[in-house]
Every structure is written in C-alpha cells, then in structure tokens.
Amino acid sequence: MSSDTIRRRTVTDATAYVDPARYEDERRAVFAREWTSVGAASRVAAPGTYLSVWVAGFPLVVVNDGGTLRAHQNICRHRSGPLVDDGSGSCGRFVCRYHGWAYALDGTLTSARDFGEEVDPADFSLTSASVATWRGLLFVAGDPTVPDFEEWLGPVARHSANFPMESFEVTHRSSHDLAANWKVYAENYQEGYHIPLVHPGLNRQIDSSRYEVVVNGPATVHRAPTRDGAVTDGAWLWRFPGLALNLYPSGLCLESYWPTGPTSTRVEYTFCFAPGTPADEAEGSVTSSVAILDEDRAICESVQRNLASGLARPGILSPRHEAGVAQVQALVDDALARA
Ligand code: FES
Ligand SMILES: [Fe+2]
Known part of the structure; x- marks a missing residue:
C-alpha cells in the first residue's frame, strides 16, 4: 500500500x-x-465431543462425528431452540433442549417428537457451517461456502x-x-x-x-x-x-x-x-x-x-x-x- x-x-x-x-x-x-480460530483442535479430538461457541453473533457447534469434524448452527429447526448449551461436552446425538427434537451428529433430523409423518426429516436438517483444522488449531466460519481454508491462510x-x-x-x-x-x-x-x-x-x-x-x-x-x-x-x-x-x-x-x-x-x-x-x-x-x-x-x-x-x-x-x-x-x- x-x-x-x-x-x-x-x-x-x-x-x-x-x-x-x-x-x-x-x-x-x-x-x-472469513475463518475464525476457536482454539485447539484437541477440544474436539474424541468421537462425540462437541464445542459450542458464539462467533460474531453466530451460534455454532463443532462436533466430532466418528472422526469427521462437522459444524452446524446450534439452532433447532423446530422453533430455534439450542441443541447444546454453550461450552464443550460429548453426546451421541443432539437432542434439542426445548421440545426434544433429535438430530444425528451429521445434522440429519432423526426424531420430531410427537409429530409423526407430517414432518419429513429431509426438510429439517440442521444448517451447516464450516470447520477446518490446521496444525493443531481449530477454525470455524458461519457460512457453509467460505473460501478454501489453506488458500485463506496464505x-x-x-x-x-x-x-x-x-x-x-x-x-x-x-x-x-x-x-x-x-x-x-x-x-x-x-x-x-x-x-x-x-x-x-x-x-x-x-x-x-x-x-x-x-x-x-x-x-x-x-x-x-x-x-x-x-x-x-x-x-x-x-x-x-x-x-x-x-x-x-x-x-x-x-x-x-x-x-x-x-x-x-x-x-x-x-x-x-x-x-x-x-x-x-x-x-x-x-x-x-x-x-x-x-x-x-x-x-x-x-x-x-x-x-x-x-x-x-x-x-x-x-x-x-x-x-x-x-x-x-x-x-x-x-x-x-x-x-
Ligand atoms: S425448538 Fe427444538 S424441539 Fe422445539
Ligand atoms: Fe498494544
């Protein structure tokens, strides 16, 4: 410049x-x-562990789904309840803390409590965010289509x-x-x-x-x-x-x-x-x-x-x-x- x-x-x-x-x-x-680092990747190293953080007003949850890291908005598709509380923990699936809708760790709706067939799970998956790891550090972005991480890091x-x-x-x-x-x-x-x-x-x-x-x-x-x-x-x-x-x-x-x-x-x-x-x-x-x-x-x-x-x-x-x-x-x- x-x-x-x-x-x-x-x-x-x-x-x-x-x-x-x-x-x-x-x-x-x-x-x-843009990518934001949320600390060490060891925070979600074990299968089933998750980290829930607010980044710039975006509620995000990163989860280790059997060795694959995924990021979702921490917002239930029923009426926007939280899937997990802020912080870290572990779970086998997400159960919304408001009315109990359940999601697999990949974000697929598995049960809409007491709804039956009027809810098609395909219409109500969790909304994805982006996650990357680099040399022991963990990064997230609210948008699912952010620039390639390695390119971004430059x-x-x-x-x-x-x-x-x-x-x-x-x-x-x-x-x-x-x-x-x-x-x-x-x-x-x-x-x-x-x-x-x-x-x-x-x-x-x-x-x-x-x-x-x-x-x-x-x-x-x-x-x-x-x-x-x-x-x-x-x-x-x-x-x-x-x-x-x-x-x-x-x-x-x-x-x-x-x-x-x-x-x-x-x-x-x-x-x-x-x-x-x-x-x-x-x-x-x-x-x-x-x-x-x-x-x-x-x-x-x-x-x-x-x-x-x-x-x-x-x-x-x-x-x-x-x-x-x-x-x-x-x-x-x-x-x-x-x-
Ligand atoms: S808001 Fe999640 S089950 Fe109702
Ligand atoms: Fe300074």
Missing part, C-alpha cells in the same frame, strides 16, 4: 465503530465469510512452517471481553506506534522505534528487535479479521478475537508450550501477555468512548507506523463492497 493511500485512509466515520446496522453488515460480510502457513506446532501442548486458555468495537482492537493490534505510551514494560524489552508491520494482502508479519539488539527467534503473524499467532521455538500464543456486539469484542487466548517447558516460564509468558492485553483494553475502551461521543473527527494515518491500520480499514471496506 503506497504512502499516499495510507495517508488518505483515516478514521473518517466514527459511526462505523458504534452503529448497530454496521455491525450487522460486518457480521455477515466479514465474519461469516502467508501465515508459509511463515509458520519451521515451527513444530504439532508438538506443543495446550497449557492455558482464557477469554477476555472488551468494551470496544472489534475494529478498534484490530487496528490497535496492527500498529506498534502506541507501544512506548501504552506498554512501558514491553517497550523496555523491544526497540519499538524499529517495530515493523509488513503487509501482505490480508496477512501481516510483525517484527521488532529486542533492546539488546538480538533478533527475535519468533514469528508474529496476523490474518484478517481476527487471527493473531505468535510462534516461538518453545511454544505459541494463539489470539483470536471477534465482535460480540457493535461495541464489544471477545479476545480468546490459547497458549501451547513444548513438552518440558518449565512451568514458571510458561506462567511468566501467559502473565505478561495478559498484562499487555489489559493495557490494550484500557486504551481501546477509551478510544471507543471518544468515538461514541459523536465528537470524533477524521484523523490521519502514519505511512511509517500505521500501514496495518490502513490494511484493516481497506479489507473491511472491500468485504462490505463485495457483499
């Missing part, structure tokens, strides 16, 4: 960060059409090829809710310009004046040398709209985020470490990631309050620091235009 294009892209319309109608458009144009696969992700073990998971529009958080993630002001601790470790965000289509690679001049042995990768993957030879931090409303965002962390990683080392890395998130949360929520005030005016982006912000805004615009 050229410097001029970046400068021209500004926070032109604060309503994009508060408007419920805009949120509805973005749910469908962005999050239903440069993220290439940049992570040398890390032994499959050998890492999941040790920590956590969810964090932010009172900010998902784009406020995404744009903040995509620049290192704020590091000296917002993350003093991190700023003592890395040379934030040399923080680089290299844009490559819908993905970016972040880089920053440490203060002592050492080259980091990790890869910090991002893929639109909500995937951030920090990889090291000794482990990984998967960060996944999505909107939970027009002005709220869920951030989910999954930490995995190489077998034998000392517990205090793992704990230390989790604690510092969550502390950085808390610092980002505070600034994002302040920005959100200002955007919601009705007084925020168009700004300007730095070609040196904010190419990643321009990238988020351009990708959202493109998705909305395509829809």
